[in-house]
Amino acid sequence: MEVILKQDIKKLGEKDDVVTVKPGYGRNYLIPQGFAVLATPSAKKVLAENIRQAQFKQEKIKKDATQLANKLEGVKLTIGAKAGETGKIFGSVNSIQIAEALKKQGFDVDRRRITFEQDPKVLGEYVANLNLHKEVKVQVPFEVVAE
Structure with a gap:
């Protein structure tokens, strides 16, 4: 079962990583606790867009800091x-x-x-x-x- 992590989890991965876990661990712990969401094709597209926008923001912040x-x-x-x-x-x-x-x-x-x-x-x-x-x-x- 593939899930997208919403936050860093020790020995599993970091925020926005797509990881494969056993179905019971994903269904019974990660998803109900809000630590992850199911990695459907639409969720992967949203993740890719969010990562792209975050990179754009970070580049702008770095550019402003360099100018200062x-x-x-x-x-x-x-x-x-x-x-x-x-x-x-x-x-x-x-x-x-x-x-x-x-x-x-x-x-x-x-x-x-x-x-x-x-x-x-x-x-x-x-x-x-x-x-x-x-x-x-x-x-x-x-x-x-x-x-």
Whole structure:
């Protein structure tokens, strides 16, 4: 019996895979639980169309991320923070502050996509890693200065 998986199932397959299973496993477990649908010719056509549309969307998202990465190449940020006499920051600079500084310069980047190589806890220069897409990453240098 052939079924189309609706989600990843360990030791069986990933979402949108067409797999062959024993009829009892398919009828009594996979289909009633909503983990799979019967692989009829019409369901296979719908699956092929859904995969094609998903690829088109992913290509568009990657293209947009690449364009944004090209624009971010020459950007350098300056972040103000309260610091003590030794140069140690009260608290630390976080991804929200980097996202706000990028927004002021006209770049809309989600704060959850920003990571640091080392946490900025003292005044100085650092690098923020922006994961715009799973294949598109860019590094933006920034400087932490005392307010």
